[in-house]
Amino acid sequence: MDPVSSLPSRSSARQGGAGKKGHSTAARKPSKKRKRKKRxxxxxxxxxxxxxxLLVAIGEVWLYLTPSGNKMLYLMADTLITxxxxxxxxxxxxxxxxDRRVAAYQRQFDEMGEEKDTHTIKPQPGAAEAGDKEAEKPKPLIEIEEVSGTGYRGYVVTVNDPTKIRLGVPAKRGKGEKVSSMVExxxxIAGINGGGFADPNWKGNGFKPIGVVISQGKLYYNGLDSKKSSTQIVGIDKQGKMVAGKYSLDELKDMGIQEAVTFQPRIIVNGKGxxxxxxxxxGIAPRTAMGQREDGAILFVVIDGRQPGYSIGASLYDVQQIMLDHGAVIAANxxxxxxxxxxxxxxxxxxKPSSEYGERYLPTAFLVFEHPEQVDIPNIWEGLRPQDIDPGKK
Structure with a gap:
């Protein structure tokens, strides 16, 4: 190829330059738009x-510097505590x-367990005596009613014959059992979760109860330091009378306690909240509580929680008021x-249980039976010492 002919002419060079200049100008226009969009x-x-x-600052001022905000602040804190x-x-x-608030609640709960309970079961007069034919119809063993209030939804379970209740425990050693499994x-015919348990890192296996477990009149589990130690119990004696409060093992034996777990506090004593x-x-949380009416019927309150849009939960005050509204003369958490x-x-x-992992494995549950005398509930803790149980082992 001729080296001279291979060079672009002056006019073509100018055209090429003009073309590049025009292309560059066109490319810069969208660049300015992009910059404006970014800005x-x-x-x-x-x-x-x-x-x-600004909203966070206003919120903090409201929470920490106003009475209504302070009330909400401590409600939030108490809710987290539970x-x-x-x-x-x-x-x-x-x-x-x-630390101060938790200690204060513990002192309050202890005090709430000290007043002597004097309630007695007074079965209602028979229908024939009252002349009410409608009342002659026998009541069902259990009745379940839905309840709701500000921020919560749940159930009230009425067990019309308290002697039909037994305390269920897991079937196998080493792990708790789901209440649904116990019932099945x-x-x-019904089951409600019972007492607490050791729960390290909230991943416990549900096998190590807190305090004591009494089933069918026998001490199944004793986690107390000594025989003279007292514990807050919730349970029923041989006559079907609910017992709740602070008692020693000797006192529980003398009282003829039939079914019981350790938990607190009592929220109603002698008909008073x-x-x-x-x-x-x-605070606000899912709740379970047990109570008794003057006619002997046992009440269980079960409140769902931690589920926005359905049920956030209830305070112990809410649960207390539900119990009082249903005639409870004694009740406990x-x-x-x-x-x-x-x-x-x-x-x-x-x-609707609130656990993200579904129904939890538990050590105890209050179970209702048509024929409790036919039920066999072995003591799976027999021969085990509390210190030998690993509550976190799966």
Whole structure:
């Protein structure tokens, strides 16, 4: 190829240059638009952040510097105290206040267990005596009623014959059992979670109860330090009378306790509510409680929680008021939170347990039977010492 002919002419060179210049100009126009869009985006984000910071600041001022905000602050803290994440409450009220509040509640619960219970069971007069033919119809053994209030939904279970209740325990050593499994396995017509248990890192196996477990009049488990130690129990004696409060093992034996677990606090004693207001209600959470009417019927209150849009939960004050509204003359708190569960015949779960892992494995449950005398509930803790049980082993 001729080296001269291979060079572009001056006119073609100018055209090429003009073409490049035109191309460059066209390319810069969308670049300016993109810059404007970016500036607009960051400007919007910046304004949103400023609004968010302002709202947070206003919220903190309200929470910490106003009476209504302070009330909400401590309600939030108390709610956290009842969950698996108690330590989070320190970010709201500080570690010192958290420790003080937990200690104060414990003292209050102990005091609520000291008043002597004097209630007696007074069966209602027979229908024939009253002349009420409608009342001649026998009551069903259990009745289940839905209840609801501000922020909560749940159930009240009425067991019209308290002597039909037995305390169920797991079938095998080394691990708790789901209440639905207990009900299905034993043929019970209903089951409600019972006492608490050692729960390290909230991943416990449900096999190591707290305090004592009494089933069919026998001491199945004793986690107390000594024979003279007292514990807050919730249970029933041989006559079907509910017993709740602080007692020693000797006292429980003398009282003829038939079924019992350790838990607290009592919330109704001698027909009087022990919690004076929502402020003392120990936060909002799923709840389980047991009570008794003057006619002997046992009441179980089961409240769902930690499920926005369905049920956030209830305070102990809420549960107390539900019990009073249903005629309870004595009532006490049972294990709640993610343990709260109500099971009906065949192992059907009636409520909505809050645990993200589903129904929990538990050491005890109050079970209702048509014929409790036919039920065999072996003591799976026989021969085991509490110190030999690993509550975290799966």
């Amino acid at each position: 607009g985006f960051f400007h919007t984000v910046g304004r949103m952040l400023m609004v968010l910071i 969950t698996q994440h108690r330590h989070w409450a320190k970010y709201l009220i500080g570690q010192a206040e958290l 396995r034993t043929g019970a 022990q919690i004076k207001s929502q402020k003392e209600g120990w 049972l294990d709640g939170g993610s343990s709260t569960v109500l099971v009906t015949k065949g192992g059907e779960i009636a409520n």
